Amino acid sequence: MKASLYFFAPFMICLVAVAAVTFLISVSVPASKPTPFENRKRLALASQEKNPTMSFCQRCGLTWADVEPHDTYYHTENYNYPPSTQESDQPKISSCTYGIFPLCEYCWSELTPEERLPYYRRVWELWHKYDPIKNDEEQWRQIEKAVLEGK
Numbered sequence: 001m002k003a004s005l006y007f008f009a010p011f012m013i014c015l016v017a018v019a020a021v022t023f024l025i026s027v028s029v030p031a032s033k034p035t036p037f038e039n040r041k042r043l044a045l046a047s048q049e050k051n052p053t054m055s056f057c058q059r060c061g062l063t064w065a066d067v068e069p070h071d072t073y074y075h076t077e078n079y080n081y082p083p084s085t086q087e088s089d090q091p092k093i094s095s096c097t098y099g100i101f102p103l104c105e106y107c108w109s110e111l112t113p114e115e116r117l118p119y120y121r122r123v124w125e126l127w128h129k130y131d132p133i134k135n136d137e138e139q140w141r142q143i144e145k146a147v148l149e150g151k
């Protein structure tokens with residue numbers, strides 16, 4: 001009996017050591033964890049179904065009910081909007097600050113200013129698809145400037 005204990009003890013110690021090492025590896029190297037962006041993408045459809053009339057982040061797809069938008073303010077000068085309705089009206093010369101928010105705070109922070117630009121362009125194009133009066137290249141230049149300045 002005593003002899004068999006001495007005989008098996010080294011095997012038992014080895015077995016415990018192997019189990020311990022296996023446990024430590026499994027704890028320190030978890031299975032590839034999805035990034036927050038992947039999590040947001042996965043939740044986007046449910047977010048849009050829950051809030052069908054709400055606009056959403058152009059990158060991850062979460063609606064503004066579920067994620068905070070990043071506001072980018074841009075300044076326009078001599079922007080004739082709303083346009084004059086009568087010929088006698090003088091063009092409205094104004095200097096205003098407007099906001100645009102195509103990305104959520106998370107997506108905005110994950111991209112460089114150059115990478116953000118296409119999302120802003122897409123929203124700007126959507127604006128003048130529904131409102132041709134806003135098809136104003138000067139407005140786009142101001143948005144582009146603000147985005148590239150990191151706003």
Ligand SMILES: [Zn+2]
Binds near residue numbers: 060061104105
């Ligand atoms: Zn997003």
